[in-house]
Amino acid sequence: DAGITQSPRYKITETGRQVTLMCHQTWSHSYMFWYRQDLGHGLRLIYYSAAADITDKGEVPDGYVVSRSKTENFPLTLESATRSQTSVYFCASSSELAYQETQYFGPGTRLLVL
Amino acid sequence: GQSLEQPSEVTAVEGAIVQINCTYQTSGFYGLSWYQQHDGGAPTFLSYNALDGLEETGRFSSFLSRSDSYGYLLLQELQMKDSASYFCAVRDSLRGGATNKLIFGTGTLLAVQP
Numbered sequence: 001d002a003g004i005t006q007s008p009r010y011k012i013t014e015t016g017r018q019v020t021l022m023c024h025q026t027w028s029h030s031y032m033f034w035y036r037q038d039l040g041h042g043l044r045l046i047y048y049s050a051a052a053d054i055t056d057k058g059e060v061p062d063g064y065v066v067s068r069s070k071t072e073n074f075p076l077t078l079e080s081a082t083r084s085q086t087s088v089y090f091c092a093s094s095s096e097l098a099y100q101e102t103q104y105f106g107p108g109t110r111l112l113v114l
Numbered sequence: 115g116q117s118l119e120q121p122s123e124v125t126a127v128e129g130a131i132v133q134i135n136c137t138y139q140t141s142g143f144y145g146l147s148w149y150q151q152h153d154g155g156a157p158t159f160l161s162y163n164a165l166d167g168l169e170e171t172g173r174f175s176s177f178l179s180r181s182d183s184y185g186y187l188l189l190q191e192l193q194m195k196d197s198a199s200y201f202c203a204v205r206d207s208l209r210g211g212a213t214n215k216l217i218f219g220t221g222t223l224l225a226v227q228p
Contacts, residue, residue, distance in 0.1 A: 031214045042201060042220040043157065050214070058215065090156060094214055102147075103216060105156040 003027070006091050006106040014114050019078045021109045023091030031094045032074040033103065034058075034066065036087040043090065049074055081113045116140045118202055118219035125225045126192055134187045134222045136202035144205040146178050146185040147216065152198045160187070160200075189224070197226045 004025040013019050023032065034046040045058030047066040055066050063085060065077045078085055091106040118138045126132040136146065145164040149157040163169055163178035163185060175188040189196055199221040206215040 033215070040220065043218040045215060045217075048215055092157075102159040102162075103157075105158070107156050 004091060004093055004104055004106040006089075006109050008109060009107065010110050012112045012114065013081050015081060015083060017081050019081050019111065021076045021078075021089055021091075021111070023074045023076070023106060025072055025074075025091075025093045025104075025106075027093065027095075027104070028071055029093035029095055029104075030071070032068065033092040033094075034064070034074070034076045035090045035092065036060065036085075037090060037108075038087050046076065046089075078111075083113050085111065086113045087111060116204055116206055116217040118204060118217065120200075120202055120219045120222045122220070123223045123225070125227060127227050128192055128194060130192050131188065131190050132192060132224065134189075134200050134202075134224065136185050136187075136219055138183050138185075138202070138204050140183070140204055140207065142207035143180060143183075144207065146176070147203045148176055148187045149201045149203060149218070150198050151201065151221070157201060192226050194226050194228070197224060199223050 007022045030051050033048040035043040037043050044060050046060055046064050047058055049055045049068045052068050052071050068074050089109045092103040094103045120136045147162045148160040150160050151157040161176040163176050166178055166180055168175055168177045173190045178185040201221045202219045203216040206213045206217050
C-alpha cells in the first residue's frame, strides 16, 4: 500500500524555469491538496481539488497551476519559478466523507530556486 | 476568516506532562484537529475534537472548549521522540457550511530534554 507519494523529493532549479511537482495517491480519495511550508508560516494551502477536473484556489495560489485529470494524480506546476517559491511542498489527500477530519500527507518536496 | 494562535515553542523534560494551547477565531466551527510533524517529516494526524471535553488516545489527549474558542493538546510521560512540531487546525467554512479545507496554526515546536 503505497499511500501518497511525491516526486521529486528534492529539486534545485533556476529563476524563470518551469517546474512540476508530482503527487500520486492510491486510496482513491476525492480530495487532494497542495501546501507550502515556510518557517514562521506553518502550512499554507496553495490549491485543492474536490474531484477529478475540479480545482480551486487556496490561500497562496499566485504563480502556481494545478490540474487533475485523474483522481489519483494532482500535479503542481510553477510556471516561472521565483526565489520566493523556495519552500517545502506537501501534497495531501482526504476522503469525501462528510466531516472526515484526517488529511494524509505525502513526504514532501524540497524546492530550491536559485 | 479563520485564524489560530498557538505558542511558537515549548520546552519540557522527559517524563513530564506538557500542554500546548490553541485559540481560534472562526466564522463557523466544525472541530479542532491536531497534527504532529517531526523535523524533516510530513505532518501526521493526531486527534480531532468536535464537541467539548477531553479525548484520550494513549499518552496524548486533546481538549476543546467551544465557548472559549480554545483547545489544547496534552502529552503525558514525555519521551524524546515526542520532540516535534504540533499544529492545530480548523475546517474552513464557505457560505455557512464546512469545507474539506483545513486552516493550520503556525505550529508549536516542542523540545523534550533529557
